[in-house]
Amino acid sequence: MPLVAEDVASQIQDFIIAQNLSEGSRLPSERDLAKILSTSRPTVSQAIRILVVKGLIQSRRGSGSYVTRRPQESLAASVNLMLDLDRDSVHHLNDLRLWLETMGIVQAIERGTDAEIAxxxxxxxxxxxxxxxxxxxxxxxxxxxxxxxxxxxxxxxASIFESVHATLIEYEYRAWVDKGTVPKWLRKTEAAAVTALHEPILQAFKERNEEAGRIAVLHHHYVMAQHLIASHAQ
Structure with a gap:
């Protein structure tokens, strides 16, 4: 019986641990993983997407998949469990994300270096x-x-913020990951709008403008809230 994607995702996590792969390590190709795990490449692709939304793997276009953190070190798992137990609480989690990122940007503007801006x-x-x-x-x-x-x-x-953000990203895109499709706000035709949503946050950091940073983060929050509503309707 072929393994389902969730099972393969668990096996890839076990592989990361068994091979003692550190953060930043490149995983074998999907073709090689399929051979190692005795499954199909499409199933491996789906498993990789599952691990991406969990924040355990980073997918780089044209380069492959990389370990972002060891599975047992992920705070996102606990946050994800809380959301799974109460799906209607997603707006509370999004509010928490807003508060964390607002504080993070304010502190980055005060403490961040030119290298971090780069x-x-x-x-x-x-x-x-x-x-x-x-x-x-x-x-x-x-x-x-x-x-x-x-x-x-x-x-x-930073750690708590990343865990909360990763959980919301998983929730927001789960339906599209399962379908293998791209939501309308991520299509290439929307590139300018996507850039306009994120660039002001970085610009505020570069200009050391705390008020602009708060506004940019708040605007991103409102847009993300609309995406979460759309995701919940899937």
């Missing part, structure tokens, strides 16, 4: 390049926001 600029370029590819987008979006919040120099804030 990291944010690079993350934005990756985000732009990922539009149209749902797996790459989820990785790039989490990476962009987390990069800016890490510039707050508060590792606890």
């Amino acid at each position: 990291e944010g600029e690079a993350a934005l370029e990756v985000l732009k390049d990922s539009i149209g590819d749902i797996s790459a987008w989820m990785s790039a979006d989490t990476h962009f926001h987390a990069t800016l919040v890490r510039a707050s120099h508060n590792p606890y804030l």
Whole structure:
């Protein structure tokens, strides 16, 4: 009996642990993983998407999949469980994300370095390049926001924020991941709108403008809330 994607995702996690793969390590190709796990490549592709939305793997267009953290270290699992137990609480989780990112950006504006601004600029370029590819987008979006919040120099804030964001991304895109389709707001025709949503957050960081940062984060929050509503309706 062929393994379902969730089973394969668990096996890939076990493979990461067994091979002692550290953060940033590149996974074998989907073809090689299919051979290692004795399953089909489409099933491996689905399993990779599951791990991407869990925040355990980063998908890079044209490059492959990379470990973002060891599975046993993921705070997102606990947050995800809470949301699974009460799906109607998603708006509370989105509010928490707003508060965490607002504080993160305010602190980044105060404490962030020029090197961290450059990291944010690079993350934005990756985000732009990922539009149209749902797996790459989820990785790039989490990476962009987390990069800016890490510039707050508060590792606890950054870790909790990334876990909350990853859980919301999983919730938001789960239906489209399952279907293998791309929501209308992630199509290549919407590239300008997607950039306009994220660029002001980085610009506020670059200009050390706290008020602009708060406004940009709040605007992103409202747009994400609409996407969550659309996702829930799927």
